[in-house]
Amino acid sequence: MADINSNIPEGELTQKWTKYRSSVALVNPANKRSIEVIVVGSGLAGASAAATLAEMGYKVKCFCFQDSPRRAHSIAAQGGINAAKNYQNDGDSTYRLFYDTIKGGDYRAREANVYRLAEVSANIIDQCVAQGVPLAREYGGLLDNRSFGGTQVQRTFYAAGQTGQQLLLGAYSALERQIGMGKVEMYTRHEMLEVVKIDGKARGIIARNLITGELERHFGHAVLLASGGYGNVFYLSTNAMGSNVTAAWKAHRQGAFFANPCFTQIHPTCIPVSGDHQSKLTLMSESLRNDGRIWVPKKKDDNRKPTDIPEDERDYYLERRYPAFGNLVPRDVASRAAKERCDAGYGVGASKLAVYLDFAANTERYGRIEATKHGIQNADKATYMRLGREVVKEKYGNLFDMYAQITGEDPYETPMRIYPAVHYTMGGLWVDYNLMTTVPGLYALGEANFSDHGANRLGASALMQGLADGYFVIPYTIGAYLSKEISTKAIPTDHPAFVEAENSVKETLERFLTIKGSRSVDHFHKALGKIMWDKCGMARNEQGLTEAIAEIRALREEFWRDVRVPGSMDEYNPELEKAGRVADFLELGELMCIDALNRKESCGGHFREEYQTEEGEALRDDENFAYAAAWEYLEGVHFNLHKEELKFENIKVAQRSYK
Amino acid sequence: MNLTLKVWRQKNSKSAGKLVDYQVSDISPDMSFLEMFDVLNEQLINKGEEPIVFDHDCREGICGMCSMFINGRPHGPKQGITTCQLHMRSFKDGDTIVVEPWRAAAFPVIKDLATDRSSFDRIIAAGGFISVNTGNAQDANALPIPKSQADAAFEAAACIACGACVATCKNASAMLFVSAKISQLALLPQGQPERYRRVQSMVAQMDAEGFGNCTNTRACEAECPKGISLENIARMNRDYYAAKFVSEEEV
Numbered sequence: 001m002a003d004i005n006s007n008i009p010e011g012e013l014t015q016k017w018t019k020y021r022s023s024v025a026l027v028n029p030a031n032k033r034s035i036e037v038i039v040v041g042s043g044l045a046g047a048s049a050a051a052t053l054a055e056m057g058y059k060v061k062c063f064c065f066q067d068s069p070r071r072a073h074s075i076a077a078q079g080g081i082n083a084a085k086n087y088q089n090d091g092d093s094t095y096r097l098f099y100d101t102i103k104g105g106d107y108r109a110r111e112a113n114v115y116r117l118a119e120v121s122a123n124i125i126d127q128c129v130a131q132g133v134p135l136a137r138e139y140g141g142l143l144d145n146r147s148f149g150g151t152q153v154q155r156t157f158y159a160a161g162q163t164g165q166q167l168l169l170g171a172y173s174a175l176e177r178q179i180g181m182g183k184v185e186m187y188t189r190h191e192m193l194e195v196v197k198i199d200g201k202a203r204g205i206i207a208r209n210l211i212t213g214e215l216e217r218h219f220g221h222a223v224l225l226a227s228g229g230y231g232n233v234f235y236l237s238t239n240a241m242g243s244n245v246t247a248a249w250k251a252h253r254q255g256a257f258f259a260n261p262c263f264t265q266i267h268p269t270c271i272p273v274s275g276d277h278q279s280k281l282t283l284m285s286e287s288l289r290n291d292g293r294i295w296v297p298k299k300k301d302d303n304r305k306p307t308d309i310p311e312d313e314r315d316y317y318l319e320r321r322y323p324a325f326g327n328l329v330p331r332d333v334a335s336r337a338a339k340e341r342c343d344a345g346y347g348v349g350a351s352k353l354a355v356y357l358d359f360a361a362n363t364e365r366y367g368r369i370e371a372t373k374h375g376i377q378n379a380d381k382a383t384y385m386r387l388g389r390e391v392v393k394e395k396y397g398n399l400f401d402m403y404a405q406i407t408g409e410d411p412y413e414t415p416m417r418i419y420p421a422v423h424y425t426m427g428g429l430w431v432d433y434n435l436m437t438t439v440p441g442l443y444a445l446g447e448a449n450f451s452d453h454g455a456n457r458l459g460a461s462a463l464m465q466g467l468a469d470g471y472f473v474i475p476y477t478i479g480a481y482l483s484k485e486i487s488t489k490a491i492p493t494d495h496p497a498f499v500e501a502e503n504s505v506k507e508t509l510e511r512f513l514t515i516k517g518s519r520s521v522d523h524f525h526k527a528l529g530k531i532m533w534d535k536c537g538m539a540r541n542e543q544g545l546t547e548a549i550a551e552i553r554a555l556r557e558e559f560w561r562d563v564r565v566p567g568s569m570d571e572y573n574p575e576l577e578k579a580g581r582v583a584d585f586l587e588l589g590e591l592m593c594i595d596a597l598n599r600k601e602s603c604g605g606h607f608r609e610e611y612q613t614e615e616g617e618a619l620r621d622d623e624n625f626a627y628a629a630a631w632e633y634l635e636g637v638h639f640n641l642h643k644e645e646l647k648f649e650n651i652k653v654a655q656r657s658y659k
Numbered sequence: 660m661n662l663t664l665k666v667w668r669q670k671n672s673k674s675a676g677k678l679v680d681y682q683v684s685d686i687s688p689d690m691s692f693l694e695m696f697d698v699l700n701e702q703l704i705n706k707g708e709e710p711i712v713f714d715h716d717c718r719e720g721i722c723g724m725c726s727m728f729i730n731g732r733p734h735g736p737k738q739g740i741t742t743c744q745l746h747m748r749s750f751k752d753g754d755t756i757v758v759e760p761w762r763a764a765a766f767p768v769i770k771d772l773a774t775d776r777s778s779f780d781r782i783i784a785a786g787g788f789i790s791v792n793t794g795n796a797q798d799a800n801a802l803p804i805p806k807s808q809a810d811a812a813f814e815a816a817a818c819i820a821c822g823a824c825v826a827t828c829k830n831a832s833a834m835l836f837v838s839a840k841i842s843q844l845a846l847l848p849q850g851q852p853e854r855y856r857r858v859q860s861m862v863a864q865m866d867a868e869g870f871g872n873c874t875n876t877r878a879c880e881a882e883c884p885k886g887i888s889l890e891n892i893a894r895m896n897r898d899y900y901a902a903k904f905v906s907e908e909e910v
Contacts, residue, residue, distance in 0.1 A: 051793070067777070068777065069780070071716055076717045087800060123796070125799045126797065130795065130796035131791055132788075132789045132844050134843065135799075137803075137804060137806045140803060142800045165817075166813070174793075176783040177790065179780075188777065211769055238719075241717075274689045277690045279693070279697055405720075406744070408746075471793045472793070522697070564704060566704055566710065567709055571770075572770045574710075
């Protein structure tokens with residue numbers, strides 16, 4: 001399609017990034033000092049970008065809604081980060097990581113971006129270790145790796161079940177260092193509420209100081225959005241309570257196209273919902289599938305305790321259906337398989353919406369290895385289990401504790417009960433190779449953009465992408481734009497565009513407060529979440545999506561008529577913040593359904609019931625849908641589709657098979 | 660479950676606060692403590708009253724944002740967890756629960772139960788890092804680190820900066836927090852070049868923020884949701900003395 005240009009450099013796939021880096025325009029150090037860059041979000045992508053740009057000499061302002069940049073939700077990532085280091089000598093390479101990612105994403109990602117991601121992955125590990133990030137090591141002192149879904153090599157680096165925390169604290173420390181040196185101005189407890197455009201270019205933002213309620217105008221030569229994903233549109237997800245789409249949505253309304261919004265990742269291993277009061281869902285890391293085996297009883301409505309069900313009456317359905325990858329199939333495949341079993345009546349637990357994740361077999365296996373190491377012969381099973389338990393505890397201790405805390409059950413003794421939950425969003429703001437949106441000067445990084453994971457993200461690749469974008473991609477690609485801006489003087493914030501943007505933000509906030517309706521913001525958020533989960537969740541169909549669109553429109557109308565937001569604008573008012581976020585979710589939800597309805601094929605996390613193979617696998621339609629759907633926002637909450645055709649020149653497109 | 664809550668309400672940092680009584684009923688034992696607060700807030704909104712402001716975000720015990728002082732203990736009665744991981748099954752029907760914000764001069768109350776902990780960020784900005792610009796790193800495996808040392812660094816790095824250590828300390832000392840970061844970096848070879856400069860700058864900032872000193876009551880260690888050890892304070896003190904006697908730098 002002609003109207004959006006992905007700006008992919010010419011040349012061989014393997015040479016694109018190398019050549020680009022050597023030829024992209026630069027900004028000299030003296031000019032960098034007078035160029036201002038705004039970064040919204042302080043997670044892995046935002047913190048690493050803000051720190052790196054400041055190190056390079058740009059003047060940076062960074063914004064986050066939390067009370068400290070260290071609290072961004074990247075902190076909660078558990079399992080690990082992929083990198084094509086091939087330290088395990090098991091056949092890994094840049095190409096293989098690229099191949100796994102494209103295939104894992106069901107051939108709906110852009111080749112050039114993914115290859116670049118695979119190339120810089122190794123640099124990320126080097127950088128993090130140099131910062132003092134304590135990644136797991138072996139006794140020889142070198143870094144350890146483990147396996148994640150959708151791959152047959154061990155390329156995942158980790159720090160127990162707290163990899164995201166440790167990587168984020170690394171990026172945070174780099175950011176704080178620049179703050180201490182006065183090179184980054186940090187605005188915590190601030191929320192971006194509008195992008196300011198002047199002559200078609202992004203030139204700043206309107207942010208609200210969440211403590212005082214004051215609206216602030218900030219100028220920047222460029223604006224970077226690293227504001228995360230939109231999984232909270234489902235109300236219940238593994239995202240933090242504050243995670244939201246607002247920054248990205250404001251950008252969308254200002255002309256940035258939103259790509260593949262229906263591509264959401266439902267993570268197979270989460271703690272099941274326990275009741276209506278629930279405010280969020282908790283993930284159990286994919287790394288657990290290294291040693292946990294997933295099963296349901298072979299008999300329907302089998303109410304025996306899991307430990308009382310004999311081996312031959314269990315259905316290890318992933319191992320049965322996918323012998324080559326077994327329990328380590330990609331997330332979308334594992335989630336759908338769990339749903340299939342539960343829908344067929346084999347679910348476990350009180351709600352029957354759960355399957356078992358069982359560590360007993362591998363605990364015993366580890367116990368036997370330990371016994372051999374310690375010269376213990378002919379021990380009984382209890383001894384093996386006791387020895388194995390210590391090994392399991394070292395690998396996953398914090399996850400087991402978390403499970404026990406939430407459910408009140410001991411996962412060392414009885415299998416975990418798990419069920420899929422919304423976890424990540426592959427869709428996001430459309431960006432070109434430079435990570436620039438369709439608004440010049442406005443960039444999107446990390447989960448906020450759409451570019452690298454196609455229709456399904458592989459485990460341990462979100463951390464990789466966030467840090468790749470922030471540390472190694474944007475510092476180069478932003479030069480292409482800023483080198484043309486060196487003579488642009490800082491624009492005073494009394495410019496009419498700033499005044500107008502601030503007024504429109506103020507009007508919206510006032511509107512929330514004057515409705516004085518009868519229902520809380522959460523009421524509407526929960527209602528939206530239910531529509532999305534039932535009709536735009538793990539399985540979608542034409543009828544459901546059509547209904548969902550009508551229901552969301554009606555709910556949005558009701559929201560603007562009947563929401564109750566207490567308090568005032570000029571104080572710390574979390575309900576007002578939530579109202580703004582839910583208002584944006586109410587528009588996004590509709591777009592997600594429209595996108596899901598438009599995509600008449602199944603791919604990755606997007607499963608249209610009408611399009612499946614005889615075995616129930618996703619059935620793609622490469623002839624008609626090998627494109628990224630980039631939606632343009634039109635006045636009055638309407639959307640116009642633009643298509644970026646995806647070309648696969650270095651990889652053979654095939655039906656994804658993990659059998 | 661039916662419960663009586665006594666919750667600290669304070670309009671803003673300038674006004675005085677007080678404990679206000681609330682009744683909540685039909686609370687499920689499977690609810691988290693914060694979900695119980697969601698229920699209470701929903702009630703208040705429906706009655707036209709102002710909901711209670713409290714800090715929270717990830718609700719899985721890792722972001723460090725939640726911070727309630729429950730019945731005289733930070734994060735409530737259980738060991739090794741944050742407020743968001745505390746479940747109502749830890750309480751009995753009919754209980755009265757007192758909920759206050761963190762109390763420390765260096766953590767001023769913003770509103771109700773939310774406090775300003777930006778002093779922690781300023782301490783990190785003063786030296787809680789290794790000075791390595793992006794792109795300066797060597798291959799990650801060029802520097803083998805003994806597993807025991809890497810594991811010890813990781814244990815210190817597990818701190819979530821919630822501030823429970825400060826809230827529970829009678830001196831409002833931040834030494835557990837500060838020493839955890841100092842230890843993480845002092846235990847690693849990458850952290851050596853700045854080791855003595857770091858301890859001096861971070862301690863100087865900690866003092867400037869108005870945190871108290873350590874008198875070894877060990878309350879911080881007992882209440883830390885991440886099990887950060889008091890050993891870190893010993894290591895910090897040792898490094899601090901070493902720095903002052905041997906390699907004092909202008910910081």
